[in-house]
Amino acid sequence: MATSVVSETDRWSHLPPEVKQELDVFETELRRVQQGLMPEKVFLEFRLRHGVYGQRQAGTQMLRIKIPLGMLTTVQMERLAELAEEYADAVSHITTRQDIQLHFVDINDTPNLMRRLAEVGITTREACGNVVRNVCACPISGVCGDEVFDTTPYARAMAYFLLRHPDAQNFGRKFKIAYSGCEDHACGLAIMHDIGAIAKLSDGRRGFKVYAGGGLGALPHQAKLYSEFVPASEMLPLAQAIARVFARLGEKKNRGRARMKFLIAQVGIEEFRRLVAEEREKLTDDPLWTAGLAEAERFTEQPLLEPSELDPAGRSPEFLRWVGLNTRPQKQSGYSTVTVFLPLGDISSDQLRGLARLCRRFVNDTVRTTVEQNLVVRWVPRGELAGFYDGLRSLDLAESGAGALSDITACPGTDSCKLGITSSRGLAALLHHKFHNGLSELADRQDLKVKISGCFNSCGQHHIADIGFFGSVQRKGGHVAPVFQVLLGGATQGNASAYGLAVAKVPAQNAPAVIQKLSNIYAAERAGSESFADFTRRLGKARIKEELEELCALPAYEQNPGFYQDNRQPWDFHMSTGVGECAGEVVDQSEFMLEDADRLVFEATLAYDDNRLEDAANKALAAMTKAADALLFQRGLLLSDHYNTVAEFRRLFFDTGEFHAQFAENYFRAAQQSNGEGNAAIGEERTRRRIEETTLFIEMAQTVYSRMAGAKV
Amino acid sequence: MPGVQRVSLKILTDAPASLNLDPFLAIFGRWRQDQNHPARWIDLADYAHMPRGPGIVLIGQLANFGFDLGTACPGIVYATKGGLTGSTVDRLRGVFRDAFAMAARVAAEPEFPSGVNLRTGSLELAFNDRLETPNNDSTDGELRPWVSGVLDELYGAGAYRLHPEPDPGRRYGFSIDAEAGVTPLVLSARL
Numbered sequence: 093m094a095t096s097v098v099s100e101t102d103r104w105s106h107l108p109p110e111v112k113q114e115l116d117v118f119e120t121e122l123r124r125v126q127q128g129l130m131p132e133k134v135f136l137e138f139r140l141r142h143g144v145y146g147q148r149q150a151g152t153q154m155l156r157i158k159i160p161l162g163m164l165t166t167v168q169m170e171r172l173a174e175l176a177e178e179y180a181d182a183v184s185h186i187t188t189r190q191d192i193q194l195h196f197v198d199i200n201d202t203p204n205l206m207r208r209l210a211e212v213g214i215t216t217r218e219a220c221g222n223v224v225r226n227v228c229a230c231p232i233s234g235v236c237g238d239e240v241f242d243t244t245p246y247a248r249a250m251a252y253f254l255l256r257h258p259d260a261q262n263f264g265r266k267f268k269i270a271y272s273g274c275e276d277h278a279c280g281l282a283i284m285h286d287i288g289a290i291a292k293l294s295d296g297r298r299g300f301k302v303y304a305g306g307g308l309g310a311l312p313h314q315a316k317l318y319s320e321f322v323p324a325s326e327m328l329p330l331a332q333a334i335a336r337v338f339a340r341l342g343e344k345k346n347r348g349r350a351r352m353k354f355l356i357a358q359v360g361i362e363e364f365r366r367l368v369a370e371e372r373e374k375l376t377d378d379p380l381w382t383a384g385l386a387e388a389e390r391f392t393e394q395p396l397l398e399p400s401e402l403d404p405a406g407r408s409p410e411f412l413r414w415v416g417l418n419t420r421p422q423k424q425s426g427y428s429t430v431t432v433f434l435p436l437g438d439i440s441s442d443q444l445r446g447l448a449r450l451c452r453r454f455v456n457d458t459v460r461t462t463v464e465q466n467l468v469v470r471w472v473p474r475g476e477l478a479g480f481y482d483g484l485r486s487l488d489l490a491e492s493g494a495g496a497l498s499d500i501t502a503c504p505g506t507d508s509c510k511l512g513i514t515s516s517r518g519l520a521a522l523l524h525h526k527f528h529n530g531l532s533e534l535a536d537r538q539d540l541k542v543k544i545s546g547c548f549n550s551c552g553q554h555h556i557a558d559i560g561f562f563g564s565v566q567r568k569g570g571h572v573a574p575v576f577q578v579l580l581g582g583a584t585q586g587n588a589s590a591y592g593l594a595v596a597k598v599p600a601q602n603a604p605a606v607i608q609k610l611s612n613i614y615a616a617e618r619a620g621s622e623s624f625a626d627f628t629r630r631l632g633k634a635r636i637k638e639e640l641e642e643l644c645a646l647p648a649y650e651q652n653p654g655f656y657q658d659n660r661q662p663w664d665f666h667m668s669t670g671v672g673e674c675a676g677e678v679v680d681q682s683e684f685m686l687e688d689a690d691r692l693v694f695e696a697t698l699a700y701d702d703n704r705l706e707d708a709a710n711k712a713l714a715a716m717t718k719a720a721d722a723l724l725f726q727r728g729l730l731l732s733d734h735y736n737t738v739a740e741f742r743r744l745f746f747d748t749g750e751f752h753a754q755f756a757e758n759y760f761r762a763a764q765q766s767n768g769e770g771n772a773a774i775g776e777e778r779t780r781r782r783i784e785e786t787t788l789f790i791e792m793a794q795t796v797y798s799r800m801a802g803a804k805v
Numbered sequence: 806m807p808g809v810q811r812v813s814l815k816i817l818t819d820a821p822a823s824l825n826l827d828p829f830l831a832i833f834g835r836w837r838q839d840q841n842h843p844a845r846w847i848d849l850a851d852y853a854h855m856p857r858g859p860g861i862v863l864i865g866q867l868a869n870f871g872f873d874l875g876t877a878c879p880g881i882v883y884a885t886k887g888g889l890t891g892s893t894v895d896r897l898r899g900v901f902r903d904a905f906a907m908a909a910r911v912a913a914e915p916e917f918p919s920g921v922n923l924r925t926g927s928l929e930l931a932f933n934d935r936l937e938t939p940n941n942d943s944t945d946g947e948l949r950p951w952v953s954g955v956l957d958e959l960y961g962a963g964a965y966r967l968h969p970e971p972d973p974g975r976r977y978g979f980s981i982d983a984e985a986g987v988t989p990l991v992l993s994a995r996l
């Protein structure tokens with residue numbers, strides 16, 4: 093084809109070298125596992141750490157794209173639109189943690205997909221797997237009138253500081269961080285995160301009230317207050333110290349108890365504080381703690397257009413309804429944020445491209461994804477809202493109801509997730525339809541939130557909804573029906589301040605009726621401005637169960653087979669779940685390092701065959717160093733401590749006789765050679781010998797590692 | 806060199822943008838059971854909640870097939886992702902032939918919405934790979950003769966008009982206006 097004259101090497105030469113190398117390594121490892129040269133288990137966790145997640149449909153992948161704080165530029169939106177069109181099904185899906193997911197991706201397309209993302213400054217690195225996931229933050233940080241200060245630069249600094257950080261690569265499970273600008277609102281959901289940071293001033297100094305050990309999942313925990321005030325400058329070292337403690341003491345074997353919330357529950361918050369403080373003392377100063385901060389603090393967002401005010405006279409009721417529900421005045425006079433309501437968090441490539449074009453006219457690069465699976469556009473002059481609305485209408489993106497009852501959150505469920513039991517998206521789609529047809533009088537209610545998960549794992553955040561649903565099954569007379577547990581009493585407000593409890597189990601077909609019934613009772617019996625959570629507490633579980641009784645009944649299949657179909661799935665339901673990849677695989681950091689050593693010696697061989705002798709010699713030495721580091725990691729040495737690998741390896745493995753002396757000496761000689769005359773002119777024969785020595789060195793390292801890992805068990 | 810693999814062909818219809826897509830859940834729910842289909846079906850994706858989305862899509866390893874509500878007007882989309890072999894013109898012939906054959910098949914399903922007609926002379930062709938076929942003069946010089954060749958076979962030389970996609974940010978491709986009223990099966994048989 094026209095561009096096929098561009099070689100694969102040249103095509104991506106414009107990428108930053110470290111990014112190019114990382115993605116080349118990903119492609120190499122993909123080919124190695126396809127050739128049976130890498131263990132599947134190690135590759136699974138490796139690909140997860142690059143955002144590649146196996147769907148429930150065999151042989152197809154979901155790609156999770158990390159969008160720190162949900163911040164998107166128009167160029168990035170256009171690129172995402174292109175990639176969804178070419179490699180997925182032309183839909184970009186906004187997740188409940190401000191990521192973007194593409195579904196039905198062929199794994200062979202992922203290297204180039206990642207490279208094209210990298211061209212616009214996006215990475216999928218650490219979007220899945222047992223690492224620090226996307227750092228979330230309030231999407232109206234910096235423009236919200238209620239915030240203490242703009243958390244954007246601090247959250248960004250955290251996101252990029254921990255990305256690829258060596259201390260954050262050896263967790264037993266994932267690790268989530270969120271920032272909020274205030275205590276009260278729902279935007280940041282800080283209390284349900286491993287680290288939740290809420291902006292706070294102390295004597296005029298900026299800092300954060302820090303919570304630790306929160307999380308939803310099957311067994312939700314509210315975070316414990318870690319500190320009333322941590323200065324902003326101390327946040328990155330604090331996170332690093334917490335990461336080290338979690339990596340060292342967190343559960344690794346029992347996947348169901350490996351999140352940090354279980355560690356804190358086990359040792360207690362006081363002891364956890366002590367452990368973290370102790371670890372903090374050990375850290376050597378890292379210039380990134382402040383460099384990242386200084387760089388981040390330079391971040392400013394400039395409006396594209398001058399401020400202006402909206403004149404509502406003569407405007408259509410539809411427009412005014414949209415203004416009431418989907419826009420919010422900024423603290424900067426004359427500007428509003430606009431929430432683009434995306435049913436089920438989905439936006440088509442045409443819409444995303446069109447929205448980017450619209451943003452260029454009105455705001456430029458000030459778009460953010462939200463945890464409610466919408467997009468927020470900031471800095472729209474209020475006098476331009478009508479024009480912006482018209483632009484959204486032309487893209488079919490002007491639906492009212494953002495933040496209202498009709499704005500439902502749902503995880504992917506059985507559409508794509510291996511753990512899904514019921515169709516959370518099917519229910520959400522059905523409700524979306526009903527809020528336009530039959531339940532329209534409820535659609536705009538802003539005092540109720542509905543969130544749906546396809547199973548108990550809470551990716552749809554059902555615990556923090558006023559009305560939460562999670563999928564389950566019920567067997568009757570040899571047939572299996574999809575059902576939903578109904579949870580009441582959760583609250584998104586106050587950064588996810590309350591978690592709901594299950595009150596009833598209803599057939600999936602009856603879930604919409606549950607919402608209608610509860611909403612009607614709330615409207616009729618609410619006391620003043622009582623919240624739904626308070627209302628249900630006052631009403632009591634017995635009364636609520638009684639009210640829902642008739643909706644809980646599951647008719648026999650013969651009476652009504654429709655109850656044995658899931659929502660928007662006109663075929664008989666059958667339960668089919670697999671092993672989810674949320675928990676990833678626990679792969680010891682040393683295993684990753686040894687795999688890396690294998691890859692490097694393989695690349696050394698290729699370089700040797702290509703007569704690139706110096707490159708081959710360098711790669712072989714790097715492979716031995718990597719293997720040595722893998723063993724040193726088992727002795728408690730951390731890469732972030734910047735130790736001398738040769739010296740430490742000599743002390744801990746050579747002097748003690750734990751490593752075959754001849755193989756170790758080969759390594760020392762190679763390192764000495766490299767430091768002395770260098771590898772430029774060692775010649776073909778010595779290069780070849782070094783590669784052979786490296787192979788033996790790695791084999792011996794594998795043996796020693798196996799012995800050490802076995803001894804630890 | 807893999808050559809052209811990702812080609813999308815949309816056959817427009819006269820369906821309203823508000824068409825209820827539920828019938829396609831039932832149709833594609835059945836179709837996906839066919840494990841021998843060359844597209845190697847994986848599952849269906851339900852995007853009926855999106856007013857300008859891809860509708861209901863039957864996803865395959867080598868091709869997707871769906872009733873789509875995006876761009877221009879509603880229509881049937883057949884989009885290949887891999888598995889095309891032979892010369893470029895052979896591949897294009899295969900895409901058009903399979904798209905029309907499958908369109909005929911879906912239109913014959915009992916649940917297919919009554920009153921919806923395929924406009925077999927109104928097509929949207931897109932080369933769905935900006936790395937291999939960017940929307941520029943070079944690609945146009947290489948691919949347009951092949952496209953024209955296939956359309957000559959389908960509709961007859963000079964019996965159609967090609968409207969190239971002018972926006973370089975969009976995929977290389979064409980809107981195609983041709984003789985209406987020919988059934989998809991007849992068109993498929995011409996290739």
